[in-house]
Amino acid sequence: MVNKKMVMIPGPTPVTKSIQDQMGREIQAFGDPRFVNDYKQLIDELGTLLNCSGITFPLAGTGTLAMEMSLSNVTKRGDNILIISHGYFGDRFAEIAERKGLKTDVMHSEWGKIVPVEDIESKLREKHYAAITVSHVDTSTGVLAPIAEIGDMMKRFPDTLFIVDGVAATGGEYTDVDRMNIDILFTGSQKAFGVCPGMFILWASKKALLRRKELGIIPEYYVDFEKWIPIMENPAMYFATPAVNLVWAMLEATHIIMNEGYKARAERHIKNARAMQKALTSLGFTILAEESHRASTLSNLVYPNGLDDAKFRGSLYEEGITVAGGLAQYAGRMFRLGHMGNIDMNDEVAVLGVIERALASCGRDIEFGSSIGIYFSEMSK
Ligand SMILES: *Cc1c(COP(=O)(O)O)cnc(C)c1O
Numbered sequence: 001m002v003n004k005k006m007v008m009i010p011g012p013t014p015v016t017k018s019i020q021d022q023m024g025r026e027i028q029a030f031g032d033p034r035f036v037n038d039y040k041q042l043i044d045e046l047g048t049l050l051n052c053s054g055i056t057f058p059l060a061g062t063g064t065l066a067m068e069m070s071l072s073n074v075t076k077r078g079d080n081i082l083i084i085s086h087g088y089f090g091d092r093f094a095e096i097a098e099r100k101g102l103k104t105d106v107m108h109s110e111w112g113k114i115v116p117v118e119d120i121e122s123k124l125r126e127k128h129y130a131a132i133t134v135s136h137v138d139t140s141t142g143v144l145a146p147i148a149e150i151g152d153m154m155k156r157f158p159d160t161l162f163i164v165d166g167v168a169a170t171g172g173e174y175t176d177v178d179r180m181n182i183d184i185l186f187t188g189s190q191k192a193f194g195v196c197p198g199m200f201i202l203w204a205s206k207k208a209l210l211r212r213k214e215l216g217i218i219p220e221y222y223v224d225f226e227k228w229i230p231i232m233e234n235p236a237m238y239f240a241t242p243a244v245n246l247v248w249a250m251l252e253a254t255h256i257i258m259n260e261g262y263k264a265r266a267e268r269h270i271k272n273a274r275a276m277q278k279a280l281t282s283l284g285f286t287i288l289a290e291e292s293h294r295a296s297t298l299s300n301l302v303y304p305n306g307l308d309d310a311k312f313r314g315s316l317y318e319e320g321i322t323v324a325g326g327l328a329q330y331a332g333r334m335f336r337l338g339h340m341g342n343i344d345m346n347d348e349v350a351v352l353g354v355i356e357r358a359l360a361s362c363g364r365d366i367e368f369g370s371s372i373g374i375y376f377s378e379m380s381k
Pocket of ligand 1: 062064089135137138139166168188
């Protein structure tokens with residue numbers, strides 16, 4: 001019998017049956033009062049879930065489009081911007097900013113570490129920045145940025161907007177837009193919300209909306225806040241076609257989070273991640289991110305000496321589990337395992353079992369079940 005296939009990359013993540021069912025529903029016109037009502041409900045509930053008193057934009061597009069949308073609406077050509085990069089996605093933000101003609105300063109951390117908050121503060125004292133960007137979790141390194149602490153520090157720089165890339169975090173790592181002093185937060189449907197790819201959600205604070213107004217006409221069209229605000233306030237209006245089935249799927253995913261409770265869900269992510277990380281280290285992998293800044297949504301596992309990336313991941317794939325490879329300087333030296341969204345203990349145990357079998361088929365000396373024992377004893381603490 002062929003093993004069940006599991007997609008354990010850091011997005012797309014497994015999509016549960018009730019969410020799949022929403023994707024498979026018969027289409028409705030975007031002006032159908034039933035759909036308008038569902039879209040309105042999604043916008044309102046997502047705003048409440050993330051405690052955003054500004055406007056929430058759930059739109060068709062991916063996380064990268066949300067990155068563009070965030071910069072387009074609060075900066076103009078020639079503005080200074082500070083990018084905090086904890087890896088590949090921080091660097092992507094710098095590339096987008098440069099193309100937009102922003103005067104871009106990038107603070108890099110060594111992979112696995114964070115840029116200390118004090119260093120960010122000193123940099124902000126050097127000159128005026130229109131905005132600063134931080135990835136909540138950088139998927140290339142599995143590093144978790146101290147968003148709440150940075151948000152607190154940003155209160156001393158009220159003219160600099162705080163943009164958070166929550167694509168591999170929001171819905172898994174706890175986030176509160178207003179309390180964390182975030183001006184723009186965004187995520188993609190396919191990560192910790194556990195929905196198919198194709199939608200992003202962007203939360204904008206009142207301050208971000210005000211900044212957008214001050215800019216007048218901006219060059220971008222599809223991602224312009226001003227174009228979308230009337231639709232977010234009344235989804236019976238048209239600007240560009242909403243991704244109807246993704247709206248339903250996101251609504252179901254949002255209800256799953258609300259029923260679990262966002263705080264409880266974030267705590268579950270932390271507990272599961274610590275258990276997975278302990279189990280995986282026992283098999284010889286090293287976690288790239290420093291312990292104090294480790295994401296709960298994924299693990300970036302550096303190989304023990306002599307383990308071949310292609311052979312190991314190939315063997316996992318044959319057994320039914322897809323994981324992601326390392327990026328940039330970690331290509332071939334690491335694999336990335338997503339453990340976010342709507343997955344449970346049984347899924348995680350299955351993954352550990354397959355990893356043990358793959359290691360054995362790569363010639364490693366493995367005591368079968370050992371990592372699963374460690375996982376269970378951590379989970380029962
Ligand atoms: C996945 C990811 C993105 C890009 O999202 P896409 O949906 O692939 O465009 C951006 N930032 C982070 C941190 C991510 O993990």
